[in-house]
Amino acid sequence: MGTKGHLIATRFFSSTNASSYDRIVKLTTLFRDSSWKKQMMKLMDGKNKRILDLACGTGILSSFIHDRSASSKIIGTDLTFEYLKLAKNRQSYALLTNSLAEFLPYKDESFDVIISSYLVKYAQLSTMVREHWRVLRKGGIIIVHDFTYPDTKIMRILWHFYFQILTELGRVISSWRYVFSNLDKLIQLNPWVNNLVSELDMVGFTSISKKYYTCGTSAIVYAKK
Numbered sequence: 707m708g709t710k711g712h713l714i715a716t717r718f719f720s721s722t723n724a725s726s727y728d729r730i731v732k733l734t735t736l737f738r739d740s741s742w743k744k745q746m747m748k749l750m751d752g753k754n755k756r757i758l759d760l761a762c763g764t765g766i767l768s769s770f771i772h773d774r775s776a777s778s779k780i781i782g783t784d785l786t787f788e789y790l791k792l793a794k795n796r797q798s799y800a801l802l803t804n805s806l807a808e809f810l811p812y813k814d815e816s817f818d819v820i821i822s823s824y825l826v827k828y829a830q831l832s833t834m835v836r837e838h839w840r841v842l843r844k845g846g847i848i849i850v851h852d853f854t855y856p857d858t859k860i861m862r863i864l865w866h867f868y869f870q871i872l873t874e875l876g877r878v879i880s881s882w883r884y885v886f887s888n889l890d891k892l893i894q895l896n897p898w899v900n901n902l903v904s905e906l907d908m909v910g911f912t913s914i915s916k917k918y919y920t921c922g923t924s925a926i927v928y929a930k931k
């Protein structure tokens with residue numbers, strides 16, 4: 707099994723760039739990453755939850771979740787083993803597994819919350835949404851965040867200019883060269899927000915909402931089972 711998204715993810719994330727990921731995500735999002743993650747946290751309610759941090763990477767989200775809901779149990783899962791090794795150092799996860807978002811090694815109705823940041827553009831959407839439905843308990847919620855292609859002319863000009871700078875930066879930071887020169891196309895060609903909303907609706911999720919941030923360069927989708 708392997709989709710184009712999985713192949714891209716395996717080229718993007720590896721042992722060569724795992725150790726610099728946290729710094730790079732801060733810098734390249736112009737420090738917006740933490741404010742987007744804080745917005746995700748605002749959508750989480752209550753304590754003592756079982757939370758699945760899907761595509762947890764090096765575990766940045768777990769510290770935000772821990773601040774918001776210290777009594778909750780956080781399970782992390784990711785495709786890239788080298789990233790998981792760093793997530794383990796954070797010690798905020800009850801369990802970490804090396805698995806695909808589309809085929810989760812968890813029982814039905816195991817989680818109250820499924821949260822993911824920067825995963826959806828690599829994922830096989832319909833399989834992932836059915837898997838969300840399976841492992842989420844009734845009343846559980848999902849919170850999905852990723853980059854989006856802005857829809858105003860001025861923002862598109864700035865956005866493309868910014869990615870030209872990133873491509874140049876990739877000449878200097880070789881471990882991120884491939885990502886910096888291909889991420890723009892991946893985002894531009896993937897209208898994941900509306901696709902995800904229709905998949906969620908089809909499977910039976912309710913209270914579906916979407917919200918854009920930072921002039922349409924990022925979005926969060928929320929839904930309830």
Ligand SMILES: C[S@@+](CC[C@H](N)C(=O)[O-])C[C@H]1O[C@@H](n2cnc3c(N)ncnc32)[C@H](O)[C@@H]1O
Nearest residue numbers: 715761762763766784785786806807823824828
């Ligand atoms: C940009 S990192 C995001 C990490 C973390 N969520 C964060 O916010 O910093 C994207 C992660 O998605 C993982 N990934 C991509 N496709 C995946 C899939 N289909 N299943 C599980 N993990 C996946 C990659 O291994 C990588 O660690």
